[in-house]
Amino acid sequence: MKAYIDIGRRILDEGVWISNTRTGQKTLTVIGATFEHDLSDGTVPVVTTKKLFWKSAIAEMLGYLRGYSSAAQFRALGCNTWNANANDNKAWLGNPHRLGKDDMGLCYGVIGRAFPGIEDDKPLDQYKKIVTDLSNGIDDRREIMTFNHPNLTHRACLPACMHTHHFNLLGDDLYIESYQRSSDFALGQPFNHLQVAFLLLITAQITGKKASIMRHHLSNVHLYENQVEIFKNQQINREPMALPSLKINPNIKSLEDLETWVTMEDFELVNYKHHEAIKYPFTI
Template sequence: MRTHPERQYLDLIERILEGGDRRVDRTGVGTLSVFGATMRFDLSDGTIPVLTTKKVFWKTAIKEMLWFLTGGTNIRELLRENVRIWTDWPLARYRRETGAAIDQAGFEARVLADEAFAARWGELGPVYGKQWRRWQGADGREHDQIAEVIRTIRENPGSRRMLFHGWNVPDLPGMALPPCHMVYQFHVHSSGRLNMAMYQRSGDALLGLPFNFVGAAALQAMVAQQTDLVPGEFVWMGGDVHLYLNHLDQAREQMRREPRPFPSLSLARRPATIDGYRIEDFVVTGYDSHPPIAADVAV
């Protein structure tokens, strides 16, 4: 009997709980950490790795990926799509620099209502989208890494240089959060399948990885469609993979749950370019998950 692919994730959680190194981290919360992990998901049967042992809000993850592809770096665009997963960082900066006692809802309302306020306080710096679509070279020229990858897949599918990344060293100090999922590489199989590997330097195992799997698989589906291929294997590789110390009980709860079949993903239409996708284009069917598991984000 074939092992459920979600078992890879649950096995990683168990590995961290049983043998993770207890560390003091950037946030001050503390983690249990392991170094080096790999998972492989076969997407050729139309499935998408939306974890079932807890409810994953897959639309939020895909909306985030679509935002990356716009090159955007301000949370205002996300808030307009009811996505709040990036608010913590600019909100913390606003409180720190102004001393204002404002709650998240009030801060988000001001970002949405006041364009000047959003430009000043909703900006995240040159994060993912900036690097993916507008990487600025030393000569001042901007490089669209996504467009170049798609062009290369079409014109030179045997290339070993079909990749993009976000670790732009001079820009790191200006980022609210340096890129965690850093490098994406593509591989065209002779069967007409598009494989993709993603390397993640830092992975929040409870909250981050479930979102990262969905966003990456959505990207793979879009690139495959744009290059007349079908999704093949998604390979995830992690560097420092960790559980925050305030997530341990939630992780144990998730480990006690039995995985259910992964849902399927289809694209409702084919836009002219990678820039044309909307959340309505992603049709996920058959998603039957266990209930959500609440946990705080460490900032």
């Protein structure tokens, strides 16, 4: 929480106003920030200066790991974050590649689980390759899953913001370095930070490794103009609380388990104490 507040103050103190043609809103922006958290102590980095709807954050990452391409699939998991981008994004609604209601196109998990091949090459299941390698104690320094395909961004309702995850194995200790091109700091960032932690924890569990340190690297970090006063006058002045822990059903032992029967009932955020929720505007 201290790191989150420090970066928030940096945005308010040093941020530069930038116009955004896609959203039609200005953002108060800084470039470059990193979160680091050691998951081996049992805690997870969950924002406490407001209520985080943490199940939706985990459901979204689970949907990515399943390769979901429809907002309806995410809704079935209890995650509504893709409804607007799939169905209310004017640019996407007019895109000839859109398949219809709720279609998200080729973004996030679709690329992560089936990165398109070249000519006759089969699509690469990046996450399955990582899980297989780590389960066998292999780290070739290329245990990378990207949700970004630069030549196919026109076929996605939204190019991936948190686009790449790099796993590293030292003995039985598993690390992750995650990279994010664009950080909606007030609304999206708390989601994304927990998602990195969850990705490391669940990957460690199904590969038989121990979750160690996560680092979450942000590039363009911003507050939208309709968020700045709310963030400055409410959230940043609240006193942080102790971090909770995430309990994961120990019966989740494989990638196949993740792909088939796992639901949000298999996760519990223990001792999560927080301030009341803050309603930030969502910008499409």
